[in-house]
Amino acid sequence: MNKRFNLPLCLPIEKITSEGLGTITLSFTIPSVLQTQPLPGQYFMIWNPGDDEIPISISNFDSNNSISFTICSEGETSNNLTKKNKSKLIGLRGPFGNGFDIVEKETAVLVAGGMGIAPLRYLIYYLLRRKNIKIILIYGAKVEKELFFKTELDNLSIEKHFCTDDGSIGYKGFPTEILDNLLKTTLEKKSTEIYACGPELMLKAILGVVKRYSLERFTQFSLADRYIRCGFGICGSCTLDDQGLTICHDGPVFRGDLLLNVKDFGLFGRKSDGSKFKL
Amino acid sequence: MNKRFNLPLCLPIEKITSEGLGTITLSFTIPSVLQTQPLPGQYFMIWNPGDDEIPISISNFDSNNSISFTICSEGETSNNLTKKNKSKLIGLRGPFGNGFDIVEKETAVLVAGGMGIAPLRYLIYYLLRRKNIKIILIYGAKVEKELFFKTELDNLSIEKHFCTDDGSIGYKGFPTEILDNLLKTTLEKKSTEIYACGPELMLKAILGVVKRYSLERFTQFSLADRYIRCGFGICGSCTLDDQGLTICHDGPVFRGDLLLNVKDFGLFGRKSDGSKFKL
Amino acid sequence: MIDLQIKVGDVKLRNPLILASGLLGSSYSSLNRAYENGFGAVTTKSIGVESRDGYPNPSIIYLEEIKSILNAVGVANPGYKVFTQELKEMNKDVQYVVSLFGSNPDEFVQMIEHIDEHIIVHSPSAYELNLSCPHAKKVGMAVGTDPEIINSIISCVKKSTRIPIWVKLTPNITNIISVAEAAISAGADALVAINTLKALMIDIYVKKPILSNIRGGLSGRSIKPIGIRTIFDLFEKYGLEIPLIGVGGVSKWQDVIEYFLAGANAVQIGSALNDYSSPKELTSKIIFVLENYLSDENVKIGELRGIAHE
Amino acid sequence: MIDLQIKVGDVKLRNPLILASGLLGSSYSSLNRAYENGFGAVTTKSIGVESRDGYPNPSIIYLEEIKSILNAVGVANPGYKVFTQELKEMNKDVQYVVSLFGSNPDEFVQMIEHIDEHIIVHSPSAYELNLSCPHAKKVGMAVGTDPEIINSIISCVKKSTRIPIWVKLTPNITNIISVAEAAISAGADALVAINTLKALMIDIYVKKPILSNIRGGLSGRSIKPIGIRTIFDLFEKYGLEIPLIGVGGVSKWQDVIEYFLAGANAVQIGSALNDYSSPKELTSKIIFVLENYLSDENVKIGELRGIAHE
């Protein structure tokens, strides 16, 4: 049962793992009486009491009810969160959003850009439990140091393609190029589902690629560049033009065919005052 | 499922049966989506919109969700209710109270005084559905005309003992005397459960009788002489001294051994202002 | 065992759960029972000078959907003289609070002097002045929104008795501080907040208000966030200056803690009686887990007071 | 098919369900969508003179137990000039109401004149003055409890526009008639009631208020009996003299009827969005059964207005 905690569930930080570059993973154990089974792609509102509360994807969840969030220091709140000590109480409100639609196809191609690896990491573990799905991860970052979970991923028996803008490791270039190449060569398109997460501009580029192969309906994009307030789709802070769908509730995962009609996809975000900003 | 309607369920009067002497039976059909299965001895708060709401026992309930209440004109509200027309809306709030504890013994002796027949009528039909219970009804009233449901009861194959104060029909005297006589002669005490309803003074007399046979634990009394306001045991209008049990919620049915410790049983009631009055 | 004793001013209670006024409070028997069943103190139904039958039924309705109650009992009571007889029957170990309503200082003084005179051995722990009932005419809220009347009632009452005076405030007001100020400056020994919120419900088939009195007061879980806010407001303004008793929607152990954190010294419980099969079940369930929480957090309950303001 | 058309003064709506201010109202897209999804009209988020980021999160919390919401968004908005751009994108068939907040008559006039000037072809159906937000400083309730300020705001605004002025009132007040009176005498075209109730919630482990702003406003089913009572009060006093829009806890078709019986001409719906999977599901479920009820009872919806007073 995917129970939602509507009020912040305040739990002590059980484990803090440094991922490098101002990025940490916080783990908590959800009391087993409060059974929940969140999906990859769903997120929680993470409350740092006395400070602020921000949306963070689930970067792992295991059968022991241990839940992890990987937070990158982007601004004040995320930065404060990366500096919390063990045992401090953090409020978890969620899970929110639709999560990825887990499709039983032969191949799952996961495309991550930067922090976009967080929800895809949980997706990998989730898919690994289904033995019959082949997983291909394409993961890019600016530099090697920003390739979080590199060692952990190296230990997994999945197909991996790393890339960096500067070529410090892996392919020199963008994940889109690798994806394009795979689609052009080895990938059996009919049996492939694509899952992408990263900056909206990268997602926009991916949409361009998959469209060329008419795969937009089979590509799921997880968006993150809108201000989230309520998380359950009522305040309207995070709507996409023109359809008025909310990222927090109707998303954050959308299929490419829908995004083709989203006027501001890859162009504008919305700030907390509701005004638009250029992405 | 014994669902309770906490807000008045407003239903049209479906059938009005005159029982004589300012007494009528109102029947309603509870929509089957609102499944409820009230017990004999439970009551509803019957709301005459624009007027008042008074506690009335269930005098029948059948498998077609038809529920009946038999109301005797005692004062303003009950009198107004007896004059309602078919199709008028009446609010039903309930069922409330504990109801009779249906005991699987060989013999059930039902002792009714006057209007006390109402809940026992439903109890009879309820018990008749359990083939293996022998039913003996002792039913007394002041005069023949106050023996409600006489014809209907005559048609039932149960053992009946009628009595009236003036001997206009049946035994001349009180139900207590008949009960005493049965207990003295034919009744196998170990396999008998007694159910009594009527004016509290009569109930007090019955308690005196059954106590002589040490049957107070096996005699259930349904009380009605306290002002009922909430029906669910929170306002305290209907408490019994000294234990502070409520008639509306802990009762209206109590066993005799408990009533032996109720200081005001058969002595005092409480009015709507909370003051005591002599019964 | 965890110590749950608390103090409301000079009044010491074995635990912080007080039975609220108007619930199981019209006879000595139900008050005794509630105390035996584990409440730290019990409050009587509000008593007035004259007897009142209250409003016709329906006068108390449970709103399942929001776990709340709508009532307009109309301060039914037998009058203070008759009720004094009930008080004489209270068990000697019971800590009880007598709730009173009236329309002017004289009425309150008259009732209190009578009770003080007739109940000498086992006096009430406090008098609670109901200046907040939303549905009775000329009393309760009608006097409880006017700081001047409040001030004069309390000043007079304080002169006539040595028993602590608790003042129960209404939330149906623009600014509760105005009346709290009047109560405190007149010498109130504790503030009790909140009473019910003015509310109404209509049956859509009958097309009439359900309560015979049309309007009534809303209580129960739906009003807890308003009760918490009120206690928070009062503690923010007065800090430790005056004891505060939190009422409104307490039904679980967490609610007790929440009221303490907001600034309360004790809580009253009313509507939640309907959530449990008996008063005993209510108090024992709440107290059991409350004790666990306090021992986990390693604090005394009193130490939680007002902590949410830090 | 049953006719659900209603009129709020001169404003004709295809059905009586209006999207309440602050819900899905910050972009033209969500307003268009809500209207397409079946609302009779949609209200924008309250807009002010300057842009505001609103309060940090948590700012909106769902209280499952009482099916209610506690919020202190802090009237986040991009300022009226930027927001006018959103209004330009509204679909031409959409009936929309622009909600405004401000701290004095000039601010309201300034905003309205700007919008009137820039949105000529497809004007708002009404301006709704938010004189009732409980958690923003110097605006909303801060002005909405003072009859004099209300009167001067509305008088000035009425002189500057021909578009109907709806006035949204706060329930956090001793006597709502005092402010209603001021609004009506200054020329308000409709009253909207109620906004949220001042409330607060504390986490017992963190021991702090959950909302970053500490206090917030309570909405949703728990406040319905208070909203109904308020509309009843207003209709009792003013009868057909002024249109009334009922807000607070509407989530089912029965609630719509109940508000009409109390005296409303239309209702607004906010928190209940969370009870349905989409605005479309909400409106279609409500409208479907509403139509059945009206045909069973053989009345037009408008004929139900105020019937509970008879």
Ligand SMILES: Cc1cc2nc3c(=O)[nH]c(=O)nc-3n(C[C@H](O)[C@H](O)[C@H](O)COP(=O)(O)OP(=O)(O)OC[C@H]3O[C@@H](n4cnc5c(N)ncnc54)[C@H](O)[C@@H]3O)c2cc1C
């Ligand atoms: C669905 C979703 C999932 C996310 N998952 C992750 C994740 O797993 N790991 C991770 O590190 N980050 C994730 N983010 C991004 C993260 O929420 C922002 O980095 C964070 O909110 C920044 O807050 P701040 O106060 O530190 O920075 P600020 O200085 O306040 O802002 C930095 C940037 O973050 C944005 N931001 C601030 N507050 C919010 C908010 N409430 N909602 C959305 N954006 C906001 C600002 O608009 C700005 O662009 C996710 C965002 C969304 C919407």
Ligand SMILES: Cc1cc2nc3c(=O)[nH]c(=O)nc-3n(C[C@H](O)[C@H](O)[C@H](O)COP(=O)(O)OP(=O)(O)OC[C@H]3O[C@@H](n4cnc5c(N)ncnc54)[C@H](O)[C@@H]3O)c2cc1C
């Ligand atoms: C559990 C229970 C079951 C009952 N079942 C039946 C029944 O099946 N049929 C039947 O005819 N009567 C029944 N009664 C009695 C019935 O409720 C009263 O006769 C009725 O309330 C009288 O109201 P009135 O306004 O007509 O009379 P009034 O003139 O108001 O009073 C007449 C008498 O009824 C009592 N009474 C008035 N209102 C109430 C009230 N709210 N609660 C309790 N007593 C009240 C008065 O104290 C007085 O003794 C039952 C009562 C109880 C408590």
Ligand SMILES: Cc1cc2nc3c(=O)[nH]c(=O)nc-3n(C[C@H](O)[C@H](O)[C@H](O)COP(=O)(O)O)c2cc1C
């Ligand atoms: C049926 C009922 C009767 C009440 N009678 C009184 C009363 O006589 N005097 C009073 O001060 N408060 C009275 N109240 C209010 C309660 O004491 C309490 O303030 C209110 O119900 C909020 O608490 P709760 O949510 O725990 O019920 C009554 C409440 C109810 C439900």
Ligand SMILES: Cc1cc2nc3c(=O)[nH]c(=O)nc-3n(C[C@H](O)[C@H](O)[C@H](O)COP(=O)(O)O)c2cc1C
């Ligand atoms: C998240 C949220 C934001 C709100 N913002 C506003 C607002 O900007 N202006 C306003 O007048 N009311 C605002 N309100 C109040 C609603 O419009 C409405 O009056 C209140 O929620 C009661 O209706 P409901 O119970 O249907 O939600 C807001 C309510 C919520 C829940």
Ligand code: FES
């Ligand atoms: S954050 Fe409120 S609608 Fe998305």
Ligand code: FES
């Ligand atoms: S009628 Fe309220 S307790 Fe019995």
